[in-house]
Amino acid sequence: MADPYEFVPEDIKKEAVADSDQKGEKAKKSPKKSGNGGKKDGGKEKEPKITGAEKKQHGPFKKKRAGVVLSKDEVKAIKAGRKKLRREMRARGIKSKREFELTAGSLGLYFDKRSAFWAWLWGHWLGALIGVGAALLLVLTIFSLVQQIRGHFTINLSEGMFKEGFTLADNAEFENATTYLFANPAQDVPCISVTQIPADIDQIDGEHNDLYFAYTYYIRNEGDSTVGYTWSLDLNAETQNVSDAVWVLLFEDGKMRMYAKANKDTGEKEALPPLDDDTRGYINLPIMGLSQGSDQFEVVKQQGQITYWRVIPDKFLTDTCITQGEQKSVSPMEAHKYTVVLWLEGDDVSADDSLIGGHMGVEMDFRLTSETEVEADDGNSGDRESSSGNKWRKFWDNVWSGLK
Numbered sequence: 308m309a310d311p312y313e314f315v316p317e318d319i320k321k322e323a324v325a326d327s328d329q330k331g332e333k334a335k336k337s338p339k340k341s342g343n344g345g346k347k348d349g350g351k352e353k354e355p356k357i358t359g360a361e362k363k364q365h366g367p368f369k370k371k372r373a374g375v376v377l378s379k380d381e382v383k384a385i386k387a388g389r390k391k392l393r394r395e396m397r398a399r400g401i402k403s404k405r406e407f408e409l410t411a412g413s414l415g416l417y418f419d420k421r422s423a424f425w426a427w428l429w430g431h432w433l434g435a436l437i438g439v440g441a442a443l444l445l446v447l448t449i450f451s452l453v454q455q456i457r458g459h460f461t462i463n464l465s466e467g468m469f470k471e472g473f474t475l476a477d478n479a480e481f482e483n484a485t486t487y488l489f490a491n492p493a494q495d496v497p498c499i500s501v502t503q504i505p506a507d508i509d510q511i512d513g514e515h516n517d518l519y520f521a522y523t524y525y526i527r528n529e530g531d532s533t534v535g536y537t538w539s540l541d542l543n544a545e546t547q548n549v550s551d552a553v554w555v556l557l558f559e560d561g562k563m564r565m566y567a568k569a570n571k572d573t574g575e576k577e578a579l580p581p582l583d584d585d586t587r588g589y590i591n592l593p594i595m596g597l598s599q600g601s602d603q604f605e606v607v608k609q610q611g612q613i614t615y616w617r618v619i620p621d622k623f624l625t626d627t628c629i630t631q632g633e634q635k636s637v638s639p640m641e642a643h644k645y646t647v648v649l650w651l652e653g654d655d656v657s658a659d660d661s662l663i664g665g666h667m668g669v670e671m672d673f674r675l676t677s678e679t680e681v682e683a684d685d686g687n688s689g690d691r692e693s694s695s696g697n698k699w700r701k702f703w704d705n706v707w708s709g710l711k
Contacts, residue, residue: 371419388416460522460647460669462488467675472530477513479525492666493520498653501554501579501618506593509558509646519650526673527642535636535676540629540647540669547665551657554620555629556594556648563598565620566629567652578619579654580607588615633676647671
């Protein structure tokens, strides 16, 4: 007995084609007669309406065969023939879809295939509609959040640091350790004075914003090798020249340094009160006790038992780099602690109403010393564009530019 998949009986083919032809011929005949035998108004028979053309398909996707657009009647007839053929083949035990399509094609019972994408889109219009809506919502969300993200504080590890096993955490126990930290900005903060920075600013883990931005975190070598790393505290976004009035405190393992942009007029270190003003000074500076003997605090004058102090922060290294540092040898499981504090210094001459509504984004990037040396050999020691933080900055800059 022959394999039923090797052929399709001729009677099946003939029945399918005959059924298709009958459906097509019926569609071309005159309209059905009314219940009174087709007679109306004195028994006169109603003449069929002559259109001169078959009914055309409607809609954006018209069915074709051999590149020719079919009429609605032809589509109906082909569908009826395919249905008949499929039923008869299954009755004979032939269930292969491939065999069915080959047979239907040989009998002209087929439609040209649409492209896969448009076929799916047409057959899944609800899913497509939901997808379009979701895409639009995503664009609107990016549009609304991009400015906020550009003002956040991020801590990033280079690929080399990641491979060596370094991790980050916002707690000394390294619970939920990660390779990337992200802190929310301090929003709608007023201008304050350096005297309002509390003495315990380096003693609170994680995010502890107030009238200032403050974030404390840890980095640990969980690898097997003793290696060194460098770090850089950088500006990655700002509007309205906010950084002109932003002062920065950075603690590394409890050691504090203060930073501010250089004086606009002299290009030298900023100082409060100015270096040429010895008539006043700060009396109460809580953070001064965190850095005994520091060259950043200078006596202006002394009246009786009252000492007046001047604050002299270090200059930003560049317009976009606040400061840099290095840990030359970090053993396995050795950890280091960092605290970053930023505030709008109200006594800075740059702090005026033009800064209202502005924002500034900051990131701290860590790289292996070996990675930094390779960059120096290539003549790119000042280029940190390959850091993951800068990659994110460039990504959001591109997104923002595209939405403008």
